[in-house]
Amino acid sequence: MLDQFRLGQKNRLAKRYLCKFFHEMSEIAYLTAEFACNVCFGDYENSFIFQSELDHKMDKKLRVAEIAARTGLSPSTVSRVLAGKANTSDKARRAVLECARELGVMQGLAAGRLLLNHLLVFAPQRAFDERSDIFYYRVIQSINNALAAHEVRLRYCALDENDSDANLFLARMNEPETQAAVLLGIDDPHIHGLAADLGKPCVLINCRDEGMRLPSIAPDHRLIGQCAARYLFDMGHRAVMNVMCLRRYTMELRLGGDSGGVARA
Template sequence: MAGKLKMQQIAVMTGYSVSTVSRVLAGKSNTSPQARSAILRSAQEFGVLDELISGRLLINGVIIFAPDRAFNSRDDTFYNEVIKGIVEAIAPHDIYIRYCGLEEQQADLKLFLKKASDSNINAMIIIGVDDPTIHKLAATLNKPCILINTTDREMLLDNVSPDHRAIGFSAARHLYQQGHRRLLCLTSLRRDTMVSRLEGVKEAARYFHAPFDEALNLVVTEGFGAVESEAALERWFSQHSQEQWPTAILCAGVFMAKGAQQVLQRRNLTVAQEVSLMVTDFSWTLSEPFSPALTAIQVPCRELGIEAVHLLQNRITRPHTPVFNLMLQGRLLVRDSVIRTTRSIPREHA
């Protein structure tokens, strides 16, 4: 009864019929943008949106933009898992989902505008597309839009991503706390997110007053595969004296760690006992067989999609709140591939 009374009050305040109010609050798309805006604004004043914020999504259709490989689990498991998280969070609602592939940079602007401007699409989620022009266009379409795992330098759109800098810091901190000072970081830097993770590693080095010289403590590859990582690390070892060899290697993925293990085995170096090995990676990759079991920072993945839907609901019900970034932390998994050397490095205070 209270719900009907509030709908009647919203109808009186806005000049629209009760049936139109009902359609808007049910998330149906067969209303004009003007009606939708007026009714949602009035619903906010009457407190109706506060009641709905943990309930139904007030949209009829959502489109997911992502690189083409994201829609095939064999091409990009990470983004495919993120999409599964979105689908999981939307499943309880009567909403249809559309998909569209976009390049990470220099995306097809005409295609984006065509798909995003569809009258049946009320909201957008953009995954892994760093093109700033896409972000600017999305902010002008008067439709709620959430970014996932990308960088919006104009700060126009809400974004959810792993806290890559904190993940890098946490991984390196664990190694430094185990007494390691000669740390070698094996990573790809093809995306800004991985650069942020490396910055976290450097921050940890500064925090523990440990040396970090890119010429000595960093090996960069193009991708994350075992073969490429093995070749790059083999070159590094052949170019450095044994006194410079690391006591710990931090890899940006399990497959990179497999490449590193091959290099260590050729030099009769045992993982953990002689060189500790640690990774940052996702849950399904960390389930890959590896001996000894890898100590790791588990990077959030499917959770990104779930939280993006909650952000979308928040943006719909509270459209004028400040734009913000939601950063999800990683989780430390202490296993067998890292052991303490001599003692933890104390944190020196000025």
């Protein structure tokens, strides 16, 4: 047993040294290739990158100066608007964004920049209480966390899923502070139509979108139920009881997925 242990220890040490050797050789080969490329192409590549960055910076400055000249605003105000900062007036913001669209600047803005400072979330009343609907509550918290890095104020408005108060929706959407909206779990097609006609950015989350006039995102509820049933069956369970509240069609879809998973098992 002692000899076998020593032999195994020697094998492990040998493998460790081999791995270290190949790792060091790989680094040497990489550095050698990098040095060769720098000798042959380094000056050209570096000068090309430097010139590209310089052109980009000069073009950006010229665009800001051009927008400032066209709108009569200061370059610092234009820069703040294009950076999505909150300390600008609505009038200045509209003028800068309109001019930026005309000049084609909007397409060249950096990814991840939000050109809005106010977002309104419409959701059923239960969505704002963790004990009433933990799923929607977590969605709202995720939206809040995603906006934490930006100067965006998040506001909320309770709205019924069906037969929603259209006057309340229009009043809140027409507020100057409402620059964009999110509809969470609102299935009323009339509300969807009003949101599309208003022209403000609006996204539907987990809604029954019959008109398909707005960008929408929703989970595959039937597949969720099917995967849940398959998970239990893979663990060896056979007698499975499903307990859920069928208050919404999404739960019926999940129940259908559970039944499909049972049939496949």
